[in-house]
Amino acid sequence: MKKQKLQVYLSSGNFQGLCCIYPSNLLIPIDMLIWSYYLSGLGIMQGVLLAVLLFTRKINQKANKFLGAFICVLLVSLTEHWYQPMLPGLFSEILGGFLFLYGPLMLLYVKSLLGESLSLRNSIGHFAGFGLYILGLLAGYLLIEIEREIAELVLAHILFIHLLYYSFLTLNRIHLESRKEAFSVTYTILNWLKAFTGTLAAIYLVAFIGMYLRIMGLSASNWILFAVQTGCVLVVYGFSYWSLVQPEASRKQKEEVKYAHSGLSEPDQQILLNRILAFFTEHKPYFQPTFTLDQFARNMGTNRFYISQVINERTGKNFSDFLNAYRIEEAKRILTDPKKSHYSVVGAGYEAGFNSKTAFNTAFKKLTGYTPGEFRKLNREEVRIEQTGQ
CATH class of the missing domain: 1.10.10.60 (Homeodomain-like)
Structure with missing residues (x-):
């Protein structure tokens, strides 16, 4: 029964899929769609629990709030296939712009965890990309259809550069900390941060490749972008494990x-x-x-x-x-x-x-x-x- 409903929904041409990864003009295996729902459901449930834990934890409050915000933004992407058919196009596209928040939130989380004092003035500039996206989105409604398609393609490239740029900034900040004579966290924590940031950068790269394959109309993009979704869910579970085993991550490292x-x-x-x-x-x-x-x-x-x-x-x-x-x-x-x-x-x-x-x-x-x-x-x-x- 569930498969029949999915087939009807797919044939209607409206199905966009997780994070818009399954375009309606490609043949999508029904089993993949079912697994997508199951996988995203697991990620969403775990992500909600993790976000609540991070926002209520007393240790490293500022750092945990940045990480909690990052998880919430990730949840917006994982729930995209549910809210997208119900929201007007503009609101759906605004939520899609949350991708511009990934990099800044991860960088601010790392900086805060490593003991930097972050003021509102120093932090607000990192969210300029999201603000410019909203302005560009509103301006895009003044363009004709073909111009909008070109603008969206350009925007996708800008987003990819934005994500990789912030991945570089985050990895560089971790590297600088590891070079200090007396740093504020353990080697294990620095390695965890490197692993998470590197994994996110790899996910961004694979997603970008999947986008190009999707534009070319190749069915291989389904599998690549399904891997992106899987990676996002694994990131949620990875951060959950991290939060449990490293409850006092900002303590000074023991000699x-x-x-x-x-x-x-x-x-x-x-x-x-x-x-x-x-x-x-x-x-x-x-x-x-x-x-x-x-x-x-x-x-x-x-x-x-x-x-x-x-x-x-x-x-x-x-x-x-x-x-x-x-x-x-x-x-x-x-x-x-x-x-x-x-x-x-x-x-x-x-x-x-x-x-x-x-x-x-x-x-x-x-x-x-x-x-x-x-x-x-x-x-x-x-x-x-x-x-x-x-």
Whole structure:
């Protein structure tokens, strides 16, 4: 009975299919249509549960809301074959423009998960593509039929470029995070994010190929675009699994996880630590405001990962704190030296290797519990008491 209804519906020429992937001018196997309904139904049910979980979760609230919005947009595509016959053409096409939200939402999710502070002003520009699509859609109704077909083809290319561009931005942001000396999440999480973003980019590419085959009237497009639908459902289930096994994804990575696969033995660590300390004593690189971990690794003739590991595990500091500790000791020497009493507090910070007043004050208070000004004042008071004996 269900097959007969599908055949009647198909013969009417109205069936568009999931995400408009099944055009009415192609012969579509009925079994494929049935599986499409079952598959999309599973994805929709799981997606709704996942979206509710993400919007109500207390951990990583902003990141989870971006991911929840991404899942909701994906659900709009998966339910397209249900709402499309019931909505006027304009409203249906507006919902189709939600594809322009995929890339921005995924990028903002990754940025938020990695600890970036996202303001409305910084985020709103990413949705310009969707806004331009709506304006173009309204303007398209002023065109004749043939012009509209050309405009839609151009728009499809713009959408594809838009999706790949945001995939690149997202992967690049993940790559930059992995290059940091002390990043905010684990390697496992970064690999998950890379896998999800890469999978989405592959789905976009396959969908674009399917679109061209559909334009050419080839029945192979049915199978390709059915694979796209399957990929979208798998993404929903993948994110569901991710949300369950990584409930605290934004926590700082534990050092034993970070260096679990390091090939540096205990004796080698001690040797490298001795070399690091000797280099700092002899060359005093902390006087250089722009001294970096990569530069230090080149000076030492080793890689940045080993230096970071040794400093973290042997001193309990990351490279930035390790470097600033030397600078603060130098600043304390300047602030307590009677011969340099003419130095201002800021001048002492610059002399010690800091490149800004804010960085100096923040690092100094973090290590000593006092601001540089408070430290100098306390020291002078102690000197006065010693001299007067009071």
